Structure formats: structure tokens, C-alpha cells
Amino acid sequence: QIFMQLDDREKLAFITDRGTYCYKVMPFGLKNAGATYQRLVNKMFAKQLGNSMEVYIDDMLVKSAKAQDHVKNLQECFQVLTKYGMKFN
Incomplete structure (x- = not known):
């Protein structure tokens, strides 16, 4: 997820019968x-x-030529996600 700039949040606000949200x-x-x-x-x-x-928009594929490398490659992926504060949903 990418956080919205504070100044841009109100530009995308919407109103429902329960209140105004952004x-x-x-x-x-x-x-x-x-x-x-x-x-x-x-x-x-x-x-x-x-x-x-490989990454295509919100789909990520971690691949490995050898089975023993796959855990290391997954760890690298998770380290990058953690570094940038990204989360899976």
C-alpha cells in the first residue's frame, strides 16, 4: 500500500450517509x-x-533455480518489503 500525501487526501474524499471519508x-x-x-x-x-x-502490478512471484535457494530468495523479498514498510493484504 502506498500512503497518500496529506494534501491529496481531501481531494479523494467521499460522502456517505455515515459521514465523510478520505x-x-x-x-x-x-x-x-x-x-x-x-x-x-x-x-x-x-x-x-x-x-x-517477477512483479506485475500487485502480483509478486519469487522464483529459484534450486530448491535450496528458495528460502533465501523469499527472505530477500520480505526484507525489502519490511524495509519500505509494505504489507501484504
């Missing part, structure tokens, strides 16, 4: 959300892409 993280319904997210994960995983990982 997004704290970027929703995927925005026109450029997918492209923005793709650029972000491409930068985050630049070292792994094409080697031990």
Missing part, C-alpha cells in the same frame, strides 16, 4: 494507481527483478 492509502481505482505502484515496486526490487523475482 483514503489514507492510494486506492487502485485511481487512473494512474497501477502504473504508480508498478514504478514503486520496480525500484524496490530492482536487484531481484529478472533474477529471483
Whole structure:
């Protein structure tokens, strides 16, 4: 998830019968959300892409040529996600 800038949150506010709400993280319904997210994960995983990982928008694939390398490759993936404060949902 990508946090919205404070100044941009009110621009995406919506009103319901229960109140007014705004997004704290970027929703995927925005026109450029997918492209923005793709650029972000491409930068985050630049070292792994094409080697031990493939990423397409919100789908991540960790791959290994040898079974014994797979745990190490998964750990690298999780370390990058943790470094940038990203979470799976």
C-alpha cells in the first residue's frame, strides 16, 4: 500500500450517509494507481527483478533455480518489503 500525501487526501474524499471519508492509502481505482505502484515496486526490487523475482502490478512471484535457494530468495523479498514498510493484504 502506498500512503497518500496529506494534501491529496481531501481531494479523494467521499460522502456517505455515515459521514465523510478520505483514503489514507492510494486506492487502485485511481487512473494512474497501477502504473504508480508498478514504478514503486520496480525500484524496490530492482536487484531481484529478472533474477529471483517477477512483479506485475500487485502480483509478486519469487522464483529459484534450486530448491535450496528458495528460502533465501523469499527472505530477500520480505526484507525489502519490511524495509519500505509494505504489507501484504
